[in-house]
Amino acid sequence: MNAHVRCPGSVSVGQLSEQPTFETCIVTYLRLWADGEDAQRRLQHKLIELCGPARGARMTKTWAEMIALLAGFRRRSIMRHALDCPCLGADEAWFANFMATAATGERDDALMLATLLIRPDIAPLLTDLARQFGLSLAQGLAQQDFAVGQGTPETLH
Numbered sequence: 001m002n003a004h005v006r007c008p009g010s011v012s013v014g015q016l017s018e019q020p021t022f023e024t025c026i027v028t029y030l031r032l033w034a035d036g037e038d039a040q041r042r043l044q045h046k047l048i049e050l051c052g053p054a055r056g057a058r059m060t061k062t063w064a065e066m067i068a069l070l071a072g073f074r075r076r077s078i079m080r081h082a083l084d085c086p087c088l089g090a091d092e093a094w095f096a097n098f099m100a101t102a103a104t105g106e107r108d109d110a111l112m113l114a115t116l117l118i119r120p121d122i123a124p125l126l127t128d129l130a131r132q133f134g135l136s137l138a139q140g141l142a143q144q145d146f147a148v149g150q151g152t153p154e155t156l157h
Contacts, residue, residue: 009091103134
């Protein structure tokens, strides 16, 4: 029996480099958080750099609450790849999809996704936290894109 059969959540389902920016950030943040306190501080610094001191600190707190819910009320452990691994694991893809769905306001779909790995009674709380974090991340990424000229509209006349 190989590792993929024993740990279905670790099966590679794609490449991280092929994911949209939002989802790539989510997977990277998940990997950073799991790498220990130094990596968690790096994540907090990234969020502060992206969204400013106040919002970055709130985002770090929200992220920590989400991960605590996932750890405390999980149906099974969420598998992840190493920080520098180019692969996208099945659980990482699920989590990124869940976060993107919650951030876009598709609450019913996000709730359904949440119940795949945590208890159903905790799913609404996790979904609300994911929406808060996801909206802040999306705003920070949009501001960053605009600041470097990627988000400026083309001249029509």
